Amino acid sequence: MTAETGAPDPQEAASHPVTGLDEVVHQRVRLGILTIAHEARRAEFGYLRTQLDLTAGNLSKHLSVLEAAGLIEVEKGYAGKRGRTWITLTAAGDTALADEIARLKLLIARVETTDTLEGR
Amino acid sequence: MTAETGAPDPQEAASHPVTGLDEVVHQRVRLGILTIAHEARRAEFGYLRTQLDLTAGNLSKHLSVLEAAGLIEVEKGYAGKRGRTWITLTAAGDTALADEIARLKLLIARVETTDTLEGR
Numbered sequence: 104m105t106a107e108t109g110a111p112d113p114q115e116a117a118s119h120p121v122t123g124l125d126e127v128v129h130q131r132v133r134l135g136i137l138t139i140a141h142e143a144r145r146a147e148f149g150y151l152r153t154q155l156d157l158t159a160g161n162l163s164k165h166l167s168v169l170e171a172a173g174l175i176e177v178e179k180g181y182a183g184k185r186g187r188t189w190i191t192l193t194a195a196g197d198t199a200l201a202d203e204i205a206r207l208k209l210l211i212a213r214v215e216t217t218d219t220l221e222g223r
Numbered sequence: 224m225t226a227e228t229g230a231p232d233p234q235e236a237a238s239h240p241v242t243g244l245d246e247v248v249h250q251r252v253r254l255g256i257l258t259i260a261h262e263a264r265r266a267e268f269g270y271l272r273t274q275l276d277l278t279a280g281n282l283s284k285h286l287s288v289l290e291a292a293g294l295i296e297v298e299k300g301y302a303g304k305r306g307r308t309w310i311t312l313t314a315a316g317d318t319a320l321a322d323e324i325a326r327l328k329l330l331i332a333r334v335e336t337t338d339t340l341e342g343r
Binding site for chain 2: 118119120121122124126129131132134135138139141142154155156200204207208210211213214215217
């Protein structure tokens with residue numbers, strides 16, 4: 104359909120780039136966790152908390168969502184006598200992040216095409 | 224701090240790109256609404272609903288959030304005898320979308336730098 108009238112537009116693509124975004128991955132905090140785990144390969148809980156400016160409870164909640172979806176692995180251990188929790192991206196997590204990034208690039212290209220066409 | 228040990232790293236940037244993302248704008252459906260309104264200048268309710276594959280109730284809920292934040296204007300009128308609702312991006316909405324896109328580009332650059340450094 105065209106935007107103003109709602110009439111059919113046969114040249115139009117079937118769906119918008121955002122319809123393919125996975126909310127498990129796209130959510131702001133979780134996208135941050137996946138990005139840091141992607142960079143660091145193995146990220147420590149306290150590091151994630153500082154980088155993303157989160158409470159421990161909020162970070163734990165989002166880690167549980169990602170772990171349940173199979174996108175990260177959570178490993179508990181020790182650094183000296185102190186308990187530590189490490190987060191690692193799974194292969195599925197790496198694929199999901201790559202998919203998110205590819206869709207965001209499509210979205211950005213659409214926004215920037217409009218800017219260019221209209222000389223903004 | 225470094226990712227593995229939690230030790231201080233003086234060369235590290237203060238915060239991660241996702242900490243600056245606004246959840247009003249970043250949320251999947253709302254990002255879609257803002258992008259379409261940006262492209263179309265004036266988008267019709269039924270068009271948004273089809274493009275984003277939403278129920279009317281779900282779309283209305285997200286439009287209310289964007290309207291309350293001053294990012295869109297919602298205008299009711301007629302096309303012939305049929306009631307229609309049009310959505311327009313405000314100047315604040317245009318700025319908020321541009322800010323989101325700029326932050327997403329920083330995030331993508333970080334992910335892709337890691338890929339390049341590690342030869343993925």
